[in-house]
Amino acid sequence: MTSLINVSNLTKQYGEKAAVDNVNLSVKAGQILGLVGPNGAGKTTCLQALLGLTDYQGEVDILGYNPKTQRTAMLNDVAYIADVAVLPKWMKVSQALEYMAGVHPNFNQSKAEEFLAKTNISQKSQIKQLSKGMIVQVHLALILAIDAKVLILDEPTLGLDILTRRQFYSHLLEDFYTQEKCIIVTTHQIEEIEHILTDVAFIQSGSIVLCEDTEHIKERFKLVAVNQESIEQAKELKPIFSNSLMGLTTMLFDGVEQESLSSLGNITSPTLADIFVGVMTKEAC
Amino acid sequence: MSEQWNKDTPIYLQLYQQVVSRILDGYIKEGEALPSVRNVAAQYQLNPITISKAYQMLQDEEIVEKQRGKGLFVKPGMQDLMLSRERETFLTKQWPSILSQINRLKLSANDLLTNQGENS
Numbered sequence: 001m002t003s004l005i006n007v008s009n010l011t012k013q014y015g016e017k018a019a020v021d022n023v024n025l026s027v028k029a030g031q032i033l034g035l036v037g038p039n040g041a042g043k044t045t046c047l048q049a050l051l052g053l054t055d056y057q058g059e060v061d062i063l064g065y066n067p068k069t070q071r072t073a074m075l076n077d078v079a080y081i082a083d084v085a086v087l088p089k090w091m092k093v094s095q096a097l098e099y100m101a102g103v104h105p106n107f108n109q110s111k112a113e114e115f116l117a118k119t120n121i122s123q124k125s126q127i128k129q130l131s132k133g134m135i136v137q138v139h140l141a142l143i144l145a146i147d148a149k150v151l152i153l154d155e156p157t158l159g160l161d162i163l164t165r166r167q168f169y170s171h172l173l174e175d176f177y178t179q180e181k182c183i184i185v186t187t188h189q190i191e192e193i194e195h196i197l198t199d200v201a202f203i204q205s206g207s208i209v210l211c212e213d214t215e216h217i218k219e220r221f222k223l224v225a226v227n228q229e230s231i232e233q234a235k236e237l238k239p240i241f242s243n244s245l246m247g248l249t250t251m252l253f254d255g256v257e258q259e260s261l262s263s264l265g266n267i268t269s270p271t272l273a274d275i276f277v278g279v280m281t282k283e284a285c
Numbered sequence: 286m287s288e289q290w291n292k293d294t295p296i297y298l299q300l301y302q303q304v305v306s307r308i309l310d311g312y313i314k315e316g317e318a319l320p321s322v323r324n325v326a327a328q329y330q331l332n333p334i335t336i337s338k339a340y341q342m343l344q345d346e347e348i349v350e351k352q353r354g355k356g357l358f359v360k361p362g363m364q365d366l367m368l369s370r371e372r373e374t375f376l377t378k379q380w381p382s383i384l385s386q387i388n389r390l391k392l393s394a395n396d397l398l399t400n401q402g403e404n405s
Contacts (some may be wrong), residue, residue, distance in 0.1 A: 030334065056356075083369070118377075166330065169327075169330055170327035170328070171327070173323060173326040173327045173330075173332075173333065174324065174326070174327035177323075177326070177333060179333070179334075185374045190307055193291070193330070195329075195331045195332065195335070196326075196330055196331065196332050197298060197332060198332045198334050214332075215295065218295070246377060268292060268293060269292045269293050271292065
């Protein structure tokens, strides 16, 4: 698999504070990477650096382009949906398509129209008349028509209801994704897209604290419902997270052999959300 | 529709098993096409690599075959083959533990057959 995105030592300072602190990341063709972190962890700043929307230190290479100096050329093959609606409210949908056809060399207008025909959005509508869910679909139509190789989504489903969220990802998988492309997505609804992701990166205070493919992560992390008598023994294996409720202690282990854990209690595989909470809170137990 | 997946088994294995069961139960007929990877990805909200992996296993075991440009099709004779394969799995893997449980509980063939009638 070829690397489409390579980031090394990416740092972004806001005054004294580093919003992004020495981030290294690489995304290959076919990957759908979830960038997950609490509010203010640096996700958006990170994505903005990738898109050349903000200045930064370090090296970023997207499809061989430098976002700082080759942004226009890069945007022929890179698309982006931000968490804030950026389509002008006064525009009609048809005008948005015409505008894109005028400014973007790879824009295939009939492809966008084809997609919109499948929705209940009229091209005659103005953006301000559309619901949030419909605006996201217009965004999707624009992106599908560009046929970008790299797609960056910053909280694309924020504020959408669950039906529209699912629909969004269905369209993404059915109409956009191929194994030659890659997608980076940030979201707080991690449990909804956990099976869509091929890879996940957790970001905390500007640093990537975990980056792993979603299959391997299931082998690495194990959740154990620890028997009362084994608690001391379990603590020696250094769980990264421990939670006691009603006489039941659950511990999350990172990279501990299955054999060592099996004597402690019942082992299960955690969800990505379990792992996220565990890694983020990392209590001294 | 989304599926409820078991957290402790890789999803591609569960998907593989699902296709095998569907063939066995006759929901996917011999000569019929499997839904496309894209289609399954969108419906089940799974990443396409997971589905490709399950489909690759089915191809490797020659349960389905690729027809150029058209997709994957269930090969003839597969329903019978799945039946004998699943029977074999049941008899060698599940049945011994069921049998030992029956023996532990000192259940006679008669007990088992009578109860079966009441529960169904």
